[in-house]
Every structure is written in C-alpha cells, then in structure tokens.
Amino acid sequence: MKSKSFKQTFEGTQRPPLTTYPNSDLNHIEFAELIQNVESLSWIVSVHQEISQSNATAHLHSHSYYELICGLNNDVEYLVGADRYQQQKGDLIWIEPGISHKPILPKSLEESYHWDVLRFSPEFVEALIEIAPDWYKGEQQNYKLIRTAGTRWRFLPALLRSTAEEFEKKEFGWDLIVMGNALTILAHLRRAVIDETAKIQKVEKPELLDMALGYIEENLVGKITLSGIAQNFYVSESTISHLFQQKLGISFYRYVMQRRLNTAENLILKGKSMEWISEQVGFTDYSSFYRAFKKEYGMSPSQYRRLQGKPKVMDLKV
Structure with missing residues (x-):
C-alpha cells in the first residue's frame, strides 16, 4: 500500500482539540482571535516552556494529543495517571493522549519549576507511523520516564530547549528546524526505549x-x-x-x-x-x-x- 505524502496526510484534517481547564480564563478566550496569526505548524507540533510556582497553578488534566515533558529542575514528583515518578533535571516524560497528569510541587517553593514541553498532534504521530512503522510499538506505551543524565541521550534536553527557542522566536526557517528537531528527538526517544542500557525509571515505591x-x-x-x-x-x-x-x-x-x-x-x-x-x-x-x-x-x-x-x-x- 502506497503511503500518503506528509501534505496529503494533513490536508482536510482538523486541528487537535484545546483541552479546557477548570476555572481558567483560557475557557473564555475568543478562539477566532486566538487562531489568527498562528502558523499551521502550531497544531502539528508545538513546543514551549511551562513554569509553575505552586500546586495551585498545576491542575490535574489530560490532552487529546501526545506530550514529551523535559524537567529543568531536580527532585520534582510527577503524577502520570495513578503512577508517581521522581523527576530529575533532564528526565523525559512521555504522556499518551487521554492520560491525566500533573506535577506534585512542594508546599513551600524556594524557586519556580520549569519544564520544556513538546507536543504532537495525533495526525502527526499517525503520519510518522505510516512512514516508519517500527517507531511506535506496544512498549512505547509502557514507559513514562527516561533519565538522560549519564547516558548517550544526555543531549536531548538541550536539543529540546533550542527547539523551544526556535518556536518562540520564529526567525526565518524556524518551522523547518522545529519539525526536523522534533523528528530527531522522537527517533532517539525510540532508540532509548529499545536500548537495554537506557535508564528507564520505574514508578516510585508505593506509598x-x-x-x-x-x-x-x-x-x-x-x-x-x-x-x-x-x-x-x-x-x-x-x-x-x-x-x-x-x-x-x-x-x-x-x-x-x-x-x-x-x-x-x-x-x-x-x-x-x-x-x-x-x-x-x-x-x-x-x-x-x-x-x-x-x-x-x-x-x-x-x-x-x-x-x-x-x-x-x-x-x-x-
């Protein structure tokens, strides 16, 4: 069966839904104004830095798309579904669509907590699977956190950070760089999953x-x-x-x-x-x-x- 081209895959598809948040001003934004001046790439791949200063700003939520979250602080607990992980600086957390998640922050914060977040629409992932069927296997869903420090993938957090900067600045050629970096990150993420030496972190000891x-x-x-x-x-x-x-x-x-x-x-x-x-x-x-x-x-x-x-x-x- 002949695979669709990248352009054919996305023609006629809808952009992924916007997750609505409890008691958030985001619910009342005029979406026509929000969409105006936003490049089409923003609904295929999106990347930015998120900052939380308390649990009050870190709502439990889920999305209709895929997320890769890179922690920029040490010793942060992160809840994914009913599983709790200890996230260190540079750790990558993969979140499937529909899975609830939130950071668990200390009651008293001495500093803000930062994450770089890379998002992929379901259409993007489906197109990627058509091109490279071996990229997404069953075990992809069974891991949630990969520790990059001290591994051959320790460069990924820096690559994700530079991708976020490209997305924010939107200088000439930014869209090509963002798409290329996103594919590079996903390819290395898959290698980390199948590599027996990868530091795939287990759920914290049950409490x-x-x-x-x-x-x-x-x-x-x-x-x-x-x-x-x-x-x-x-x-x-x-x-x-x-x-x-x-x-x-x-x-x-x-x-x-x-x-x-x-x-x-x-x-x-x-x-x-x-x-x-x-x-x-x-x-x-x-x-x-x-x-x-x-x-x-x-x-x-x-x-x-x-x-x-x-x-x-x-x-x-x-």
Missing part, C-alpha cells in the same frame, strides 16, 4: 498516596467516599484528607471530581452518549453530571463537544 490514587482509578465508575477509602486502607479519614491536601494541594473530593471529569472529557471526544458517559464516571444521573461539568468548565457537555470540533491550536498547559 499510601499511590494506593489511594490506584483505588480511585479502579472505582471511578462507582461511589467513592472518604470513609470508604479510609476503611479500605485501615487509616483515619483525616489521614487521607491531610495526605491529598499536603501532597496534591487539593482536597480528596476535589481530586476525585477532577479525575471523573478528565475521564468524561476523553469519552466526550470519542463521541459516546452523554448519558452513558455520566454512568461511566460515577454519576448517579445525567443531571448531576451536567451540573458538575458546567460548574467545572463553564459550559455544558454538549457545548464542550461542539467546541472541540472547531479548529483551534494546542493549549499551553503541562
């Missing part, structure tokens, strides 16, 4: 927080209560409540609600019925789901689905 997060993931479709999870792990309700507030910067019930609605977002984009979605994320009826979704995102689930069908650029949240 009470990890077990609680896993419990929530396994029970999203059902009723989740503070008393129920406390009884399950033989601890007090105050222990669980304090743990979420201290580590994640939000309440236990707030986290549960964010996970339910993150999952709902992804199901909405897949075209599932709203009533079915509300059941799958643990709501007893659609009206309760409707109210919770509108309160969180400032629009109804149906409005969200229509909005996501419009062309727009990728958002700038880690």
Whole structure:
C-alpha cells in the first residue's frame, strides 16, 4: 500500500482539540482571535516552556494529543495517571493522549519549576507511523520516564530547549528546524526505549498516596467516599484528607471530581452518549453530571463537544 505524502496526510484534517481547564480564563478566550496569526505548524507540533510556582497553578488534566515533558529542575514528583515518578533535571516524560497528569510541587517553593514541553498532534504521530512503522510499538506505551543524565541521550534536553527557542522566536526557517528537531528527538526517544542500557525509571515505591490514587482509578465508575477509602486502607479519614491536601494541594473530593471529569472529557471526544458517559464516571444521573461539568468548565457537555470540533491550536498547559 502506497503511503500518503506528509501534505496529503494533513490536508482536510482538523486541528487537535484545546483541552479546557477548570476555572481558567483560557475557557473564555475568543478562539477566532486566538487562531489568527498562528502558523499551521502550531497544531502539528508545538513546543514551549511551562513554569509553575505552586500546586495551585498545576491542575490535574489530560490532552487529546501526545506530550514529551523535559524537567529543568531536580527532585520534582510527577503524577502520570495513578503512577508517581521522581523527576530529575533532564528526565523525559512521555504522556499518551487521554492520560491525566500533573506535577506534585512542594508546599513551600524556594524557586519556580520549569519544564520544556513538546507536543504532537495525533495526525502527526499517525503520519510518522505510516512512514516508519517500527517507531511506535506496544512498549512505547509502557514507559513514562527516561533519565538522560549519564547516558548517550544526555543531549536531548538541550536539543529540546533550542527547539523551544526556535518556536518562540520564529526567525526565518524556524518551522523547518522545529519539525526536523522534533523528528530527531522522537527517533532517539525510540532508540532509548529499545536500548537495554537506557535508564528507564520505574514508578516510585508505593506509598499510601499511590494506593489511594490506584483505588480511585479502579472505582471511578462507582461511589467513592472518604470513609470508604479510609476503611479500605485501615487509616483515619483525616489521614487521607491531610495526605491529598499536603501532597496534591487539593482536597480528596476535589481530586476525585477532577479525575471523573478528565475521564468524561476523553469519552466526550470519542463521541459516546452523554448519558452513558455520566454512568461511566460515577454519576448517579445525567443531571448531576451536567451540573458538575458546567460548574467545572463553564459550559455544558454538549457545548464542550461542539467546541472541540472547531479548529483551534494546542493549549499551553503541562
């Protein structure tokens, strides 16, 4: 079968949806104004630097596209799904579409935390797989963090940083450089995955927080209560409540609600019925789901689905 050209692959495709964030001014931006003067490459490959100064600015969220996140600080915990990782400077985190994630920052910060973030639309990845089928294999989804320090891939963070600078400055030929660097980074990332000497980091040793997060993931479709999870792990309700507030910067019930609605977002984009979605994320009826979704995102689930069908650029949240 003859492969499509790069141009043919993207002709007629929609730009990836913009992830909507709880209580964010981004929800109220006029998208026509946002899209104006934005080059077409911005929805295929996007790269920028993200800065967080507290857990309050680091929301749990997910996207409809792929992300590669490079940490520029040492000793930062990062939550990917229900898995918690210890991220060091230069570590690369790969995040699949629909996977919730957020940095877990110390309660008191002595410095800002920085990440370089490279994003790829699903269409870009599909085109890449057509050209190089061996690039994306099953094990690609089974790893999340690669440590580059002390390895042959220690140059990747610097390459990602220079790519971000090209994307920001947009000098002559920037689009070719960004696309070329993105392909180079992805090729080396694949080499790192299949290389037995690569420092692919494992999930942190399970603690009470990890077990609680896993419990929530396994029970999203059902009723989740503070008393129920406390009884399950033989601890007090105050222990669980304090743990979420201290580590994640939000309440236990707030986290549960964010996970339910993150999952709902992804199901909405897949075209599932709203009533079915509300059941799958643990709501007893659609009206309760409707109210919770509108309160969180400032629009109804149906409005969200229509909005996501419009062309727009990728958002700038880690």
